[in-house]
Amino acid sequence: MASISVPNPAPSPTEDAESIRKAVQGWGTDENALIEILGHRTAAQRAEIAVAYEGLYDETLLDRLHSELSGDFRSALMLWTMDPAARDAKLANEALKKKKKGELRHIWVLVEVACASSPDHLVAVRKAYRAAYASSLEEDVASCSLFGDPLRRFLVRLVSSYRYGGGGVDGELAIAEAAELHDAVVGRGQALHGDDVVRIVGTRSKAQLAVTLERYRQEHGKGIDEVLDGRRGDQLAAVLKAALWCLTSPEKHFAEVIRTSILGLGTDEEMLTRGIVSRAEVDMEKVKEEYKVRYNTTVTADVRGDTSGYYMNTLLTLVGPEK
């Protein structure tokens, strides 16, 4: 469930565009007005506002936000204002350009883009990626020399997938593939690197995978995520766990993303922004519940503790009230 709140009735896109213009015109900027408007509109409404704004003032809304704002606040409000598919294309492209793109926190971005939304959304992301970067997403992942195989092969498969989106499942297949996954994850060293894991996790529908993982849990008394957690230092295991979570219970993954960005020395604002902006319109209410249960604190409390100013206001607006 989405965490943002939208006034009903909302002002027309033209009214919103005019209010935004007032907030950015002349000396100084009314940052709170920008948050108040954009932070309380759906993706479809924001898209209409951007069209209205460009029509009225002959400059794009994103260009204006870029020149008017700065720092983490600018990044957060611009990412939020973008079309979600273009946003994911941009996040994936930035992750692929990092010097340390081999690190788990950057690989997470690719996994999220590939697995945490609908198959049709991924197609839209790939389309946006081709339009923006003169290459394809899978091409850039495949030619990234920092990923070794089989991790690279796994990531290419994930970003290339267009999974069946229906709810039908095959119970016998789930039993067989739960066993195949088990053989792979309990084996030592290379065993996890088998093609079967890549194939199963890379191609099966979310509904099918959910049944397979449930079967796994029944059969072995614990979830495959716990077993994968036990393979410390095995990067493929960590990526596999993230993929399975994004595919079948994304709130678990994004609770971990937000918490990871908060913990440790300094805050990872990029990761924090991404986690909140990506999910505010999708399942942030579930992320907040998961966060409470798992970390014994709230997203709101952690955001308040680690951020400030307009940046904090933006994130809190998107996170919405705690229950």
Add this chain to the structure above:
Amino acid sequence: MASISVPNPAPSPTEDAESIRKAVQGWGTDENALIEILGHRTAAQRAEIAVAYEGLYDETLLDRLHSELSGDFRSALMLWTMDPAARDAKLANEALKKKKKGELRHIWVLVEVACASSPDHLVAVRKAYRAAYASSLEEDVASCSLFGDPLRRFLVRLVSSYRYGGGGVDGELAIAEAAELHDAVVGRGQALHGDDVVRIVGTRSKAQLAVTLERYRQEHGKGIDEVLDGRRGDQLAAVLKAALWCLTSPEKHFAEVIRTSILGLGTDEEMLTRGIVSRAEVDMEKVKEEYKVRYNTTVTADVRGDTSGYYMNTLLTLVGPEK
């Protein structure tokens, strides 16, 4: 260039639907009228006719053709009448259900669907596949036990691709990748099976691959297709050649498809129909030219020699006159 001819102005979809109804109503069927109408309409027009037909007569056009016609004629006219993306989804699904799906002629179907049309068309095919078969195309390729790796991995990559569709190319990349391909194809045994071949052919844009292959030809005095032809008995080499042809000069591949269907004991009608129906609206004029140059005969002469009746008439209508 397309080989079909369309009357200008064409009758309205409703008029065409009514004429088709007359042709299939009562005792006997006016097969020639069906060929005359459907064989001279574009995909967009055929789609409109199908909608008009269903609206007027409360049965789908394809169902009626199925119950009214038979044999190779029925297959050809129905495949032609279908939406091209749904047709490719059906062809791929049938190829994957064959007992001998490991044979090159069945693998060709998957390569054609993946490589011989635009990247956006492949996305449409994958969407149609999911809608029709409750699984994804790449899922069914990946779980097909008759393909061993690395062939399976290559095919999965091909059917999952969404290549950059622009014309921009990177000359230095072409030089580097032409060399990588050369190392792979002249190496013995396993060398061809390297991941680089899969990556390059599976992800690069058509424009980029064309420059890479041209570079290869300049550097080595002959095309990579000729080198691959020299690797007799190597199935991956044969599939790789088909993929490169479909990506950069599909008329060569489809001339070979049609010729192969004609040669040998008996005609392979399925292959012949597929070759002609798939390309009649795309590049059949180029296929016909290529056919003349390479085989010293014409598509028309070979179709006349190996087929008869309404089936022949359908194919010849789609092939159009020889020049």
